[in-house]
Amino acid sequence: MLERRLYFHIDWALLLAILALCGLGVAMIYSTTSDPTRDVSRLHITQMYAIVIGLIAMVVTLSLDYRTFADKSHFVYIGMLALLLYVMFFGTVQMGARRWISLNGFNLQPSEFAKIGVALVLAKFFGENRGTPAWTDLAIGGVLTILPLALIAKEPDLGTAVTLLPIFGGVAFLAGMRMRVLGVLAVCLLLAAPVAWRFGLKDYQRARISTFLDPSQDAKGAGYQQIQARITVGSGGLAGKGFRHGTQGQLRFLPVAHNDFIFSVLAEEQGFAGVLAALGLYLFVILRGLEAARLSKDRLGSYLVLGVLASFTFQVVYNITMSAGLAPVKGLTLPLMSYGGSSMIATLAGFGLILNVRMRRFTN
């Protein structure tokens, strides 16, 4: 179990940065949702509970050796698929999507945990192979990713589903996938794009993309959020409008400000200074995570770290880009800051694994 020695090898700096981002998130949720003139909101309290539960999950994921987790990864993976299937048939429907399992008033979103499952199983799979992955390896890895991806996309939750792809890409890349393969994959994606556009996307998804290319074509409809996001961020200026003094978020020009657009609120209220601080923290967390991958004693550790980090990074970069109105609006939360229990717990559990790999770099 957790030896005293290991305790000293915990990456406290990373943990601190993570907690700082969580704190920032809670503050922004408080700022956007608790307005005395509206219904009393306790979302920031809920978020704090989620952080506490997430920290407990983190303790769990760093207590046992990551290799133990990897050895059991097939169970984790199968359990995860079972949960996703369960959601598919018995999940709770909210806002037109069947994504949640209801547990005594607490809604669990299994798709968030699927990221950890996929990261574990891919790390284990590629970690057992040596050398450059063969075509067959890539195919098997791909299938392992596509299965949960398809189930999640079916909910529908395309945003979360897509975050599984970077896990596969990241792990395969680190495992030594040939650059040629990468090129082929890129070409395939390009060719698949029109097909996906035609058959794979729902109308609202198509609308989001086409308005992204020209937001003004529908300034009050689908382009509205994007324009509002830009206004929100741009009006923040250098120093921001001050805590709880943002007009865009406070007056709800920005939809789901405490969730998808929390970074916009930060940009509005804390300005460019706040943005730099948050970007710095995220960058630090990511680079520190890559450092853990580099320090890892074995390839399994590196792959696992990168798997977890890949979806995290993808989500962070995409959400921040979107919150500045520079990417199509997508229901993709900002890990560590956005409101959402499952995401918070899953993310902290994931970082538990990263800390795990780093602190056990000297153990056998």
Add this chain to the structure above:
Amino acid sequence: MAVGEDRRTVAIRLSVLQVLIALLFSVLAVSFWVLQVAQHETYAELAENNNQRTLALRAPRGVVFDRNGTVLVENRNSYSISIDREHTKDLNQTIQLLAPLLGFEERAVRDIVDRHRREPTYRPITIVQDATLQQVAAVTSRRLELPDVVIDQIPTRQYHDTMAAHLFGYVGEVNDAQIAGTEKLKSGDILKSGDVIGQAGIEKVYNNLLMGEDGAKIVVVNSVGREIRTLEEDRASEGQRLKLTIDEDVQKALENGFKWSGFNGAAVILDPRNGEVLAFTSVPAYDPNAFASGIEKSAWAALNTDELKPLQDRAIQGRYSPGSTFKMAVATAALEEGIITPDFKVFCPGAATFFGRPFQCWKAGGHGYIDLRHAIEQSCNVYFYTVGNMVGIDRIHKWATLLGLGEKSGIDLPNEVQGLVPSPEWKKARTGEKWYAGETISVSIGQGQVSVTPVSMAVYISTIANGGTRVTPHFLKAVDDGSGWKDAPAPPPQSTVEFKPETIKAIHDGLFLVVNGAGTGGGSRIAGRDVSGKTGTAQVISTEGGRAAKGKTNKDLRDNGWFVFFAPRDNPQIAGVVFVEHSGHGGTWAAPITKHVLETFFAKQDGKPLPPPPGKQTPPPAPSEGDDPPLVLPGRVADNTPVAPQPRP
């Protein structure tokens, strides 16, 4: 592959990733810098426009009171419903939703919108001006779906139906010509589109006083247009309050008199000592309330095409032949010029010949020997033909003018027209012909080309009443700019001549006899009040003969009746004119209407209960005897239409 090589691959690829991530974050940082620092001002402004709206706060116009402090014109709150296109997502959808809420056809709403489509989008399109409470409630209940529909509370003018309509005038939105004109407001502001200003009457003349200063309110609204809080409020300041010289009770009595008669006409009643107008009417009137929140096109067209011309203010814009009421001007001229004394007598055989032409008196057998007082009392034409001929047209013109005839009265109402007392100079300029002495004869009894406005007649009789001061009729008694009432100075008289006491005495005696003696003004007699006055009956057929051919009913061709009066005979406190169109003899309706007005005036003065409005059950007393028969002029008349001899009914 060796483990070492694997590790190296991992190390290299991790480095690649590190660099990539660092680059990505740099790009993000630069993007945010561009948005937040480089383009900050653009977005800051957009954000402000997003959540701030400036609402106009309309200032109520000043309240108008009568001389005793009774409210005559006030304001009520009305609601206007408009579409603010700046906040419209889908105009079609808004129209579709809004139309049924207002109870309108979609087509109708679309038409209104189309009419204003080219205007700048920041100017809301008003769909309903004076919305009903149901409409307001219906729209309010759906405001979440209609963030672009604005309900404004607007103070709107409220008048007592048609009372004194021409006096108050009406308000309306300023037009482009008025904006372009030099009209500047008291506050120094320039009129702007959408401002409501006085367009007629007192509302127009005293617009600068009555108009308040609009305020503005900057509010924060949320994404569905709900007002969250007020950032800044610049309160609207109400216009100044005016106290008019009008006495509401006298005004009502006057209007009730006209209603009782059923005729059209005009009346102006003054305080002859200072020119304060106590009552003022022109019938038929319009309802100024119809203009208060924007008059509909059809209503406006109807008012304009109405043959009775309700928009015309007959009191200051109607020109009529004065008939026998003109005789005092000739008498004044003759006495003041020393041509006759009050005892000067003329023999009236019923007709007389001047310059080879016969001129008739209305009384077939004639009045016999008659002096000035009785010539006024009896309205003897031959007496005034003779005296007029002696005085001559120049001096008649001079004294008629000093009495206020043929001149503008200077009343504080817009668009007053001038009457006409002919003179040789005028004729020369007008037609190039010289004056024929024969024309003086018809002028002497107020026929021929003499034409007067009722208001100038009111000045005329006031000047006779007060002994020579041509007061300027006016309505403004006091102004309250918020710091208490301040008396408005009365405008100076237009001219002042001190008449000789015997002139005043003789004419006043004659006028007294008209009412209290054997004259034709008995219909206005009030015991103990010494009402003095003169009836006049002016034929219409000669001047409007052309219209006879167009199938007018007899009623339209009946004579116009006049009654000029003052009371009491000594130190008159009230004077004026009642002019009743096509009512026949001046004693038939004009004098009884006057009687009701005077009874009301004196009852109020004595603190006694006011007389009830005259009812239909009391038929007007017929004049005791004929007066002022329509004069059949030989030859031609003023407007060169052939004279059709008209039998008296």
